[in-house]
Amino acid sequence: MVKNYFKLALRNLFKSRSTAFINIGGLTIGFLCALLIFTYIKKELSYDRFHSNIDHIYRVLTIDEALGVTSNLVGITLPALSETMKNELTTVENSVRISYNGRSLVEYNKVPLYTENMVYVEPSLFEIFDYELVAGHQPTALQAPNTTVLTETMAKKIFSKEDPIGKTIKIDNSTDLEVVGVMKDPSPFTSMEFDLLVSMVPTESDSNTINYLNSWSSISMVEYVSLSPSANIAEVKTKMEEIIRNNNVGDNFKVTLQPLSETHLSSSGILFDIFNANKGDINYLYTLAIVGLFVVLIAAFNFMNLSTARSANRAKEVGMRKVMGASKRQLALQFLSESVVICFFSLILSLVGLFVTSSFLDFGIDQNLFIYLIGDTTTVLWMIGSVLSLGVIAGLYPAFLLSGFSILKVLKGNFKTGTSGVWLRKVLVVVQFTASIAMIIGTITVYYQLDYLKSADKGFDDAQxxxxxxxxxxxxxxxxxxxxxxxxxxxxxxxxxxxxxxxxxxxxxxxxxxxxxxxxxxxxxxxxxxxxxxxxxxxxxxxxxxxxxxxxxxxxxxxxxxxxxxxxxxxxxxxxxxxxxxxxxxxxxxxxxxxxxxxxxxxxxxxxxxxxxxxxxxxxxxxxxxQENLKNTLQKVEEIWAEVNPNYPFEYVFFNEEFGRQYENDENFASLIVSFTWLAIFIACLGLIGLSMFTAEQRIKEIGIRKVLGANIKTVVLLLSTEFTKPVLAACLIATPIAYYFLNEWLSGFAYHVDMPWIAFVLASLLAVIISQLTVSFHAIKAATSNPVHALRNE
Structure with missing residues (x-):
C-alpha cells in the first residue's frame, strides 16, 4: 500500500509539472534557508560545549555602581576572590585565575615573532576545563614558575619540526620560559582565545606577584569557578557578597556569576571583556530563527494554497476512486503521502544546495557546511522529523479537503470550480506577505542603524x-x-x-x-x-x-x-x-x-x-x-623601524579598519537578514505565480464573456490583479505594528540609534504591492489577450 501511494505521488508530480516545480522549488529554497540558519545557530550555540563540565562552570563578574560609571557590568574581578571562594565555600570545587596579556613578542634562537593571545594562568585551568596536552605531563603542567604551555599551532610557528619540550623561549625581551607542554589546539568555538599559556605561580621571592594575587584593591583578573552539582547559585552569590564585604571592598562593587554556557552569547553589555573578544548576541539568533521559520512557513503555505486551489482539477479523480471503493482515510493518506514526498524531495535538493553553496559562505566553520550538519546524528533525526511533520501539516488540510468531495456532485458535473478553501488561500497569502513585509521593514531599519553607526559623529576623524x-x-x-x-x-x-x-x-x-x-x-x-x-x-x-x-x-x-x-x-x-x-x-x-x-x-x-x-x-x-604617497610612506616607516628596533617585527593597523571591526557581527547579521528576506519574497512570489496561473485558468470563460461584451485588456488585467492586491494591502496593515514592536526593542539595545525610520514602512509596503502586481501581471495579461473563441467554443 505504501509503495502504491509513493507511485501515485510521483505520477501526479509528473502530471502537474508546473505546480510541482513551484512547490518543490519553493520548499527547496525554504529548506535551504532554514538549513543555513540552523547551521549558523548550531555553530553559535556550540561555543564552549567541548567542556564536559560546562553546566557547572561560572565566570565571576563585577558590578561597578560607582558614580561616573554607566556600563556597570565588567568581565574582570578582584584577584583574591575566586581563591577565597574555593577555600571558604564548600560548594566551590575549584577556581582558576587568568590574566590576559594579549599580543606579545616571543623569541627563540634570536628569531622574534608575535603571539596574538598570551595569558598568565593558574595550573588549575587543566582541572576545570577540558584542554588536552599532546606533549608534556598534564597533571604537573604550569605548576612551576616561569613555565609555559603552547598550542600546537604556536609550537609549530616557533619551533617548526623541533621538539619544544624542555626548550626555552623569551617573551617581551625580558623573561625566559621553559616549555613544559604542547596543548591540542582548542576548538575555534570558544569564548577564551589563547595560544600561549604562562604559569601564574610566583617564585618565593616574587613578593609583588604574591601580594597582587592576594589583593582586594583592584578589579583586574578574569576568574572562573567550578561549582558542585548541588550548589545553590543564589546562595553562592550571597556568600560572595559576604566575602568581599568582609575584606573591606568598597560598597560600590558587587559581584555575580555568569554561566560559561552563556558567556559567548550573553556578554554584549559587558565591558573589560577582551578575553571574550569574539562574542555573539543571543537576540540575533532569536531573530534568525524566526526568519528561518517564516521562510519555511511561506513555502509550506504555497503548497497548501496551490493544493486547495487546484482541488477542482482532481475532483473527478477523487470521485472515481470513491466509486471504486477507496475510503476517505485511504484518499487522505494518498494525498498526505504526496505532500511528504514533495517535502523530502525538496529536503534532498536543499542538502545538495547546502553542499554547493558552502564554499561561497563564511560561517567560521573549517569544513563543508553539509558535512558539519549531517555529522551530528541528533541533528539528522531532528531534520527528518521536522520535514516529516511539515509534510503532514502542510498536506493535512488539502488531504481532507480533497478526500471529502461528494461523489454525486463530482460525477454529475456540479463541482466545476475550486472555490473550496478560498478563505484559507486568502488568509495564507496575507500571512505570507505579512512575514515578507515585516522582514523588508526590518532589513531597511537594520541598514539605517548600521549606516548611522558608521557615519555618526564619533567625536574624532579616523581617516588615514x-x-x-x-x-x-x-x-x-x-x-x-x-x-x-x-x-x-x-x-x-x-x-x-x-x-x-x-x-x-x-x-x-x-x-x-x-x-x-x-x-x-x-x-x-x-x-x-x-x-x-x-x-x-x-x-x-x-x-x-x-x-x-x-x-x-x-x-x-x-x-x-x-x-x-x-x-x-x-x-x-x-x-x-x-x-x-x-x-x-x-x-x-x-x-x-x-x-x-x-x-x-x-x-x-x-x-x-x-x-x-x-x-x-x-x-x-x-x-x-x-593618502597620495601611502605605499612609499609605509616603506619608509618600516625602514626606520628596522633601524631603531631591529629585534622586533614591524606591524601596524589602520585605525578606521580596527574601529570598524566592532560592527562586524552587526554587519554579518544584516547581510544574512537581507539574503533571507529576498529569498522569502521570491518564495512568496512563486506562490503568487501559481495562484495567478490557476485563477486565470479558472476564470478563462468569464474573461471570454467579458471580452465578447466589450471589456478591454486593461479592465480584465485590473479584474485579475485586484484579487491579489487586497490581501497584500491587508498584510501591510498587519505587518506594520508587528515590525514596529520588535524593531523598537532591537534599537533600544543601542545607546545611540536612529529614530524609527517610517520611510521603511512605506517603502516595504510599496515594494510588496509592486512585486505582487508584477508577479501576477504576466498571467493576467496573457489571459486578457487570449482569444475568447478558445474559451467559449465548448459552451
Whole structure:
C-alpha cells in the first residue's frame, strides 16, 4: 500500500509539472534557508560545549555602581576572590585565575615573532576545563614558575619540526620560559582565545606577584569557578557578597556569576571583556530563527494554497476512486503521502544546495557546511522529523479537503470550480506577505542603524591614521627616537601618543571632584595622551586649552576631561576646578568634546585624559599619513623601524579598519537578514505565480464573456490583479505594528540609534504591492489577450 501511494505521488508530480516545480522549488529554497540558519545557530550555540563540565562552570563578574560609571557590568574581578571562594565555600570545587596579556613578542634562537593571545594562568585551568596536552605531563603542567604551555599551532610557528619540550623561549625581551607542554589546539568555538599559556605561580621571592594575587584593591583578573552539582547559585552569590564585604571592598562593587554556557552569547553589555573578544548576541539568533521559520512557513503555505486551489482539477479523480471503493482515510493518506514526498524531495535538493553553496559562505566553520550538519546524528533525526511533520501539516488540510468531495456532485458535473478553501488561500497569502513585509521593514531599519553607526559623529576623524603598538618597555624606551626619525618624513602630517585607542580597552580610575562629598565614590575611564593627540584625532576642545610641552606642570598638575564627565559631576564652569586622586590633586585645564571610546552600544561615559608626554608612558604611536604617497610612506616607516628596533617585527593597523571591526557581527547579521528576506519574497512570489496561473485558468470563460461584451485588456488585467492586491494591502496593515514592536526593542539595545525610520514602512509596503502586481501581471495579461473563441467554443 505504501509503495502504491509513493507511485501515485510521483505520477501526479509528473502530471502537474508546473505546480510541482513551484512547490518543490519553493520548499527547496525554504529548506535551504532554514538549513543555513540552523547551521549558523548550531555553530553559535556550540561555543564552549567541548567542556564536559560546562553546566557547572561560572565566570565571576563585577558590578561597578560607582558614580561616573554607566556600563556597570565588567568581565574582570578582584584577584583574591575566586581563591577565597574555593577555600571558604564548600560548594566551590575549584577556581582558576587568568590574566590576559594579549599580543606579545616571543623569541627563540634570536628569531622574534608575535603571539596574538598570551595569558598568565593558574595550573588549575587543566582541572576545570577540558584542554588536552599532546606533549608534556598534564597533571604537573604550569605548576612551576616561569613555565609555559603552547598550542600546537604556536609550537609549530616557533619551533617548526623541533621538539619544544624542555626548550626555552623569551617573551617581551625580558623573561625566559621553559616549555613544559604542547596543548591540542582548542576548538575555534570558544569564548577564551589563547595560544600561549604562562604559569601564574610566583617564585618565593616574587613578593609583588604574591601580594597582587592576594589583593582586594583592584578589579583586574578574569576568574572562573567550578561549582558542585548541588550548589545553590543564589546562595553562592550571597556568600560572595559576604566575602568581599568582609575584606573591606568598597560598597560600590558587587559581584555575580555568569554561566560559561552563556558567556559567548550573553556578554554584549559587558565591558573589560577582551578575553571574550569574539562574542555573539543571543537576540540575533532569536531573530534568525524566526526568519528561518517564516521562510519555511511561506513555502509550506504555497503548497497548501496551490493544493486547495487546484482541488477542482482532481475532483473527478477523487470521485472515481470513491466509486471504486477507496475510503476517505485511504484518499487522505494518498494525498498526505504526496505532500511528504514533495517535502523530502525538496529536503534532498536543499542538502545538495547546502553542499554547493558552502564554499561561497563564511560561517567560521573549517569544513563543508553539509558535512558539519549531517555529522551530528541528533541533528539528522531532528531534520527528518521536522520535514516529516511539515509534510503532514502542510498536506493535512488539502488531504481532507480533497478526500471529502461528494461523489454525486463530482460525477454529475456540479463541482466545476475550486472555490473550496478560498478563505484559507486568502488568509495564507496575507500571512505570507505579512512575514515578507515585516522582514523588508526590518532589513531597511537594520541598514539605517548600521549606516548611522558608521557615519555618526564619533567625536574624532579616523581617516588615514596608522597605529603602531609599543607593546613593551623596550619599544617604549626607543619610542621617542623612533618618533623623531618619523618626523623627517614629509608625508606624515601629525603624530600622537596614547595609552590606548578608541575601540580598544581603556582603564578606569578613582577620583574625587571638587565640591563632592568625601564619602562619594567616583570611578571614571582614563586614557593617557600627549599634547599632539587631539590634533591627530581631530578632536575638538569645547572649553579651556590643550596640554603644552612648554608648561612643565601639565604632566603632574593638569587634567583634561570630556563633556560627559563635566555633566556627571554637575559643574557649570569646569575650568580651574580640582579633582583629587589619592594624595594628588589636578586642575581641570580643558574639556574635550565627547567621543566614542567604546562600542556605540554603550553610552559615552566620563573619561579623564591625563598628560603623558613621552612614549615611555604610552602604548600606542599613531600617525596621520597623506593618502597620495601611502605605499612609499609605509616603506619608509618600516625602514626606520628596522633601524631603531631591529629585534622586533614591524606591524601596524589602520585605525578606521580596527574601529570598524566592532560592527562586524552587526554587519554579518544584516547581510544574512537581507539574503533571507529576498529569498522569502521570491518564495512568496512563486506562490503568487501559481495562484495567478490557476485563477486565470479558472476564470478563462468569464474573461471570454467579458471580452465578447466589450471589456478591454486593461479592465480584465485590473479584474485579475485586484484579487491579489487586497490581501497584500491587508498584510501591510498587519505587518506594520508587528515590525514596529520588535524593531523598537532591537534599537533600544543601542545607546545611540536612529529614530524609527517610517520611510521603511512605506517603502516595504510599496515594494510588496509592486512585486505582487508584477508577479501576477504576466498571467493576467496573457489571459486578457487570449482569444475568447478558445474559451467559449465548448459552451
Amino acid at each position: 591614521i596608522l597605529s603602531i603598538n609599543l607593546g613593551d618597555q623596550s619599544l617604549r624606551a626607543t619610542g621617542e627616537r623612533f618618533k623623531n626619525r618619523l618626523a623627517q618624513i614629509p608625508d606624515i602630517e601629525t603624530m600622537g601618543l596614547s595609552g590606548s585607542m578608541p575601540g580598544r580597552q581603556v582603564g578606569r580610575t578613582g577620583m574625587l571632584p571638587e565640591g563632592s562629598d568625601e564619602n562619594d565614590v567616583w570611578i571614571v575611564s582614563t586614557m593617557g595622551i600627549n599634547h599632539e593627540y587631539f590634533d591627530l584625532m581631530g578632536m575638538e576642545m569645547v572649553a579651556g586649552r590643550n596640554y603644552s610641552k612648554e608648561i612643565k606642570s601639565d604632566s603632574a598638575a593638569a587634567i583634561i576631561m570630556n563633556e560627559a564627565a563635566v555633566k556627571a559631576i554637575g559643574w557649570d564652569d569646569p575650568i580651574g576646578k580640582k579633582i583629587s586622586q589619592g594624595p594628588n590633586e589636578k586642575t581641570v585645564i580643558g574639556v574635550v568634546k565627547n567621543f566614542h571610546f567604546a562600542n556605540m552600544r554603550h553610552q559615552i561615559e566620563p573619561i579623564i585624559l591625563p598628560y603623558q608626554p613621552t612614549a615611555l608612558s604610552n602604548g600606542v604611536l599613531s600617525l596621520k599619513i597623506r
